[in-house]
Amino acid sequence: MAGTSLISPLGGKLVNRTGAKERSAAPAVSIKLSAWEQCDLEMIAIGAMSPLEGFMNEDDYNSVCDKMMLSSGIVWALPITCTVDQATADSVSAGDVVQLNDDEGRLLGYLTVDSKFTPDKAKQATKAFGTDDLAHPGVKMMMESGDICLAGKIDVVTPRHDPLFTTHRLTPVQTRAEFETRGWKTVAAFQTRNPIHRAHEYLTKCAQEITDGLLIHPLMGATKDGDIPGEVRMKCYEVLIENYYHPDHTMLSVLPAAMRYAGPREAIMHAILRQNYGCTHIIIGRDHAGVGSYYGTYDAQQIFDTLEGTGLEIDTLRFEHAAWSKKAGGMVSGKTFPKIEGDQIFLSGTKVREMLLRGERPPVEFTRSEIADILIESMKG
């Protein structure tokens, strides 16, 4: 049954850690946050990571690693920490306020330190990422981070300097307000870090058919090398929506989160974030948030079956791969149409890349020509 008001944020209310004033006297210690931490700071500040109000302490860190929940019992899948080197940690005591800067040394906000602890990185790798392989981009980033975590609430002056995509950078408060204005009670979120080809367009539209609206919600925080640049992706989304989506039922906004490629655990995080943004459903495809072959095809779907009663209210829409079927004369998936030799128009990522680099459009059944043209143009030079 459809609800009568928007879905609750995780933990019951949206956190807001923005609006802090710059201190007249700068704290003695300032920290340059990593790319991940800058994203996390912004996400915490705007309430996208509710109920987090800051960086995790040791209890929450261990509880999240071991039990996939905060020490309060609320679901949480990945540690959100602020790491520093030993020397910096030694210069800070509980109760101190530390300044948090971005990588250009600009003030973001302050951390009121309530504790310090040494993260068990080997455990974190195995529990959160399911692997300690340094070839995994998320594991590598985590292993290279500082050896001590500073925990405490944050008070943010500027969540992000020179943010990109400002016309499509809605906070959870803003997406929720927009959903209310539009009268959307059910909203499906689509997480992506790639241009949308026909297959994903199809999945989003299946989701759209059974909800009031679709939020195309590309992750635009830190990603790994080799991913298509945000500006190019954004242009693809805008052009695709303009030409092939219904404006009354479609919204585009960016998720300023970092990508950890943690597969099933990150799928849960993606769901939590979208619940905070006011979405009632999230599309979870095969190998969601995966990289390489670290995760089983359906791990990121099945993990949601273990979360009853942990506070996660958003529903998953679990999809198979989709492709154009010549016999069906339309988009199909492994659930809706049997596989017939040679019937489906499918190209590997490598193949598509090669075509685009040569200036060739993939078949329109695979990629809309408008999107192919943007990608071809972006690859020139």
Added chain:
Amino acid sequence: MAGTSLISPLGGKLVNRTGAKERSAAPAVSIKLSAWEQCDLEMIAIGAMSPLEGFMNEDDYNSVCDKMMLSSGIVWALPITCTVDQATADSVSAGDVVQLNDDEGRLLGYLTVDSKFTPDKAKQATKAFGTDDLAHPGVKMMMESGDICLAGKIDVVTPRHDPLFTTHRLTPVQTRAEFETRGWKTVAAFQTRNPIHRAHEYLTKCAQEITDGLLIHPLMGATKDGDIPGEVRMKCYEVLIENYYHPDHTMLSVLPAAMRYAGPREAIMHAILRQNYGCTHIIIGRDHAGVGSYYGTYDAQQIFDTLEGTGLEIDTLRFEHAAWSKKAGGMVSGKTFPKIEGDQIFLSGTKVREMLLRGERPPVEFTRSEIADILIESMKG
């Protein structure tokens, strides 16, 4: 979150009123049930109308008409009654057992009369059908039925003599067993009383994408004149499924219910019945179960918003009209693609009928050629 076992029948357990033995001495009074009542008897007997165990008494009748619930407080949308003429009613007293026959005088079962009452047909028309217009086929049938209702539990010997479609005539016990065998936790039901064209194929596949399986569940009980015969429809379903659906995710079974064309109230009944069959979702389109222009386009979708806490657990999947869009190169709906003059391939029912009568196939974007051929063949002579 997906459940771990099948959805509960309405009221908690499946009713079974079959298995009665033929009495050695026939009761003094026997009744020839109407086409509607024969369908209702079968539906009650096999548990499809759980928690009903027989035909309604006056309390339930009034509660259903006035409050859309049984006197127990459980949701119910349409009166399910056994009507007789005054003379027959006068010959029966509370406690009597009455024999129930089909229209060929064959024994179906017995009704143990617990009460008699005079239905308020004017109220029933207005409440259940939203109109007292005798041009409405459901209102007409109801108005022409007997003037007195006999209420009581039924004990059924033979739910239906010479049933059609026996290979696809599963009871709720049987559909539930099959869902368990297939490992389906979420099942979308598709109610239909027409051949499936591309538009409805598209809706069913959207539903199928987000559930474990699809139950194509055509209503095959009493329908009105002018509806396409069951045998023809059944052939259409079989051929369509064979050619265009995935066998692992698709089931076909008939619903031996009568069609009342009661729009929103009947949509609720369709949902209740499917919950009893073990389905977690039901597709509700525009003007579901409507006829003529008695109901608002979205009435049968919106009425479900009023049913929180009444025992209905099945979820609705609410769809718009769908059609092939030339610009989109695929099936779209009013939610997924803007309307552009001349873009959609849409034919009225009348137009399709004319084409088929002339032996012409509609465009494949509207009707699969295999289905067109069956319909063309059926219209010869």
